[in-house]
Amino acid sequence: MTIEKALVVGTGLIGTSVALALRAKGVEVCLSDIDEHAVALAGEFGAGREWSGEEVDLAVIAVPPHLVGERLAELQKLEAARVYTDVASVKADPIADAERLGCDLTSYVPGHPLAGRERSGPAAARAELFAGRAWALCPGTETGADAVALVRELVSLCGAKAVTVGAAEHDAAVALVSHAPHVAASAVAASLNGGDDVALRLAGQGLRDVTRIAAGNPLLWQRILSGNALPVAEVLDRIAADLTAAASALRSGDPGGVTDLLRRGADGQARIS
Amino acid sequence: MTIEKALVVGTGLIGTSVALALRAKGVEVCLSDIDEHAVALAGEFGAGREWSGEEVDLAVIAVPPHLVGERLAELQKLEAARVYTDVASVKADPIADAERLGCDLTSYVPGHPLAGRERSGPAAARAELFAGRAWALCPGTETGADAVALVRELVSLCGAKAVTVGAAEHDAAVALVSHAPHVAASAVAASLNGGDDVALRLAGQGLRDVTRIAAGNPLLWQRILSGNALPVAEVLDRIAADLTAAASALRSGDPGGVTDLLRRGADGQARIS
Structure with missing residues (x-):
């Protein structure tokens, strides 16, 4: 199983940079954001096209930490993707939210790319933002091996180095x-x-x-x-x-x-x- | 009055970088250090030749702050230069030391180039270390205008920008x-x-x-x-x-x-x- 079509939810700096990195590797990328202007802007930069609701291989949830669990629950309800990950810079709270909201934890691989810029928003995004950087993955005991493999492929497509670590650690x-x-x-x-x-x-x-x-x-x-x-x-x-x-x-x-x-x-x- | 011949006392990172910057502008540079090896090394890098005691236009005292006053007094006793400056990163204490030791304050312009590197010693020196950087000058009420003009020329030859400021400030x-x-x-x-x-x-x-x-x-x-x-x-x-x-x-x-x-x-x- 490889990533042929991905969905990026949240077209800020990190989400749009992931989308650009995937596009550069020939992956089809759908975009979604509560701010339509941000989606349009990311689309203009070549990050992909607006998501029409079709199922994708991987959904990358790139929203603020406190919204990750909620967004994951919504997307899973829509059967938006086979595998889900996020890019929030904290991991214990989003995972706890996902558990509390009854999310399917087998298809969710919590992640965190260690990269950023001082500027935010899609206009600051760059395909090479993650090149050579660490990208933490925090699979739990319930996480499926296939799901982890697919998210490791995401990390690799973005040019980053996966570091597996427990959420609290x-x-x-x-x-x-x-x-x-x-x-x-x-x-x-x-x-x-x-x-x-x-x-x-x-x-x-x-x-x-x-x-x-x-x-x-x-x-x-x-x-x-x-x-x-x-x-x-x-x-x-x-x-x-x-x-x-x-x-x-x-x-x-x-x-x-x-x-x-x-x-x-x-x-x-x-x-x- | 311009700088045709300069003496750099202390051939560490800053002193040797000053020497290299002056050499690049065609100034004759003499070197002195309590560590003969450091002088020889700086000389090998093209920073100048060992000082033989002759009088120079400007002496640049590039020793640790607590030794500036002492070295200034010695050099003035030898009539080593017409004008003296230092590069210590604090100014009130060296000036107080110079006063206490009875130095001639008319020919001494306290200075501090805002530049450095993590590495020290003559091998880390670079002629362009001061390019575009601020270089603080702290003349007092007794300092001669000619002396200030000559040290401003030093700052300019090093490619830095002079910032005049009181010592305590x-x-x-x-x-x-x-x-x-x-x-x-x-x-x-x-x-x-x-x-x-x-x-x-x-x-x-x-x-x-x-x-x-x-x-x-x-x-x-x-x-x-x-x-x-x-x-x-x-x-x-x-x-x-x-x-x-x-x-x-x-x-x-x-x-x-x-x-x-x-x-x-x-x-x-x-x-x-």
Whole structure:
């Protein structure tokens, strides 16, 4: 079983990028969105044509995390696809929603491509958005092997690398490598509001890199963070404690306290470089 | 008065990069360092020749902040140059040191190019390191106009943009735009030590950007931070307070508290983009 026809539900940045990647590989792509304008725009960019309700091989649900379960239930009721996946950046809550709404879990493979941009919407989409990136898959005990195989094909068609991981482990991991760093970047960027124009003229590339992701859509990110609240809060508390201790060490003239943090930081950075 | 012959004291990353930039503009460059190996290496890279003690137009003191005043006093005693500048990333302490050591302040223009790399030493130096970057100059009331003009010529030869600012204002500004962001990047990177390998496989470009500068030399950065301790501590406390409040808002299910920080972050980021 391969992907000949796919449905992308939600033609924002990620959904439209998936559609473009599939189109580039010759897959027929149908598009659906509650915003007709977004579907039309994605269609103009070559992402596919509006879905007329026909059954497809794979439905990719690319809506905000809190709407994934609801949309999955609707699509399964319509028998829209043989296999379903989503791209939400948190996994435990959408899976719990799907269970609560009585969805068929055998045909649903929860997924999360680790890719994004600061800009959102179909106009920001790019077929190569996922090239070389990790794409988490969180199949549960009920998930069918055929369904997993088909979604792995999706990941491969998008040029990404599948990483299989449990849902809770996924959420703790993205709290660490994505969500908490986003909040930290926002906090650094927010501190700049206290500076005058001369101060900001001294900004260099380092600051631009640290704060780049803080340009992301605040409402979208609030939803992502709220959907992964406790794991993110834990990491934020650890980062805040390190910063408070560093401030205290600087005030008391204790260079050792600062050096220790800088050394641990260099060690942590080396793990992803 | 123009720069025909310059002396670079300290052939690390910044000093050697200044030397290379000046050489590229046809300036004769002499090199000096307490580490003979570093001078020889910089010379091999085409940064200039070892200083034999002759008088130059401009001496660029590229040593760690806590050694600037001492080196300035030595060079002025030797009548090494007509004008002196330094490149230390903090300014109030080196200026205070120079005053305390009885240096001639009319010929000394405190400076700070806002450029760097994660790697240090002459092998990492590049002539174009300063191209398009800000270069802070902090002349005091005693500084001679001729001296300022000559150091502005240095900035221009390096392709950078001079930004004139008071020393205390400079230190508060770099605490905000450089030093505190460095510590924040270190704290985010340090948190990664708590993650397993699967978690780190989910790391994307955003995390890499946020933590890139945490790879910097811990001892070098400890000295920079210690030389600007109070301004940095103030910014760190503000960032930590924002992170603690965000963690608390997430735990109590108050999305507004998180959205506010994300919005302020997007505003702050927009000021430097």
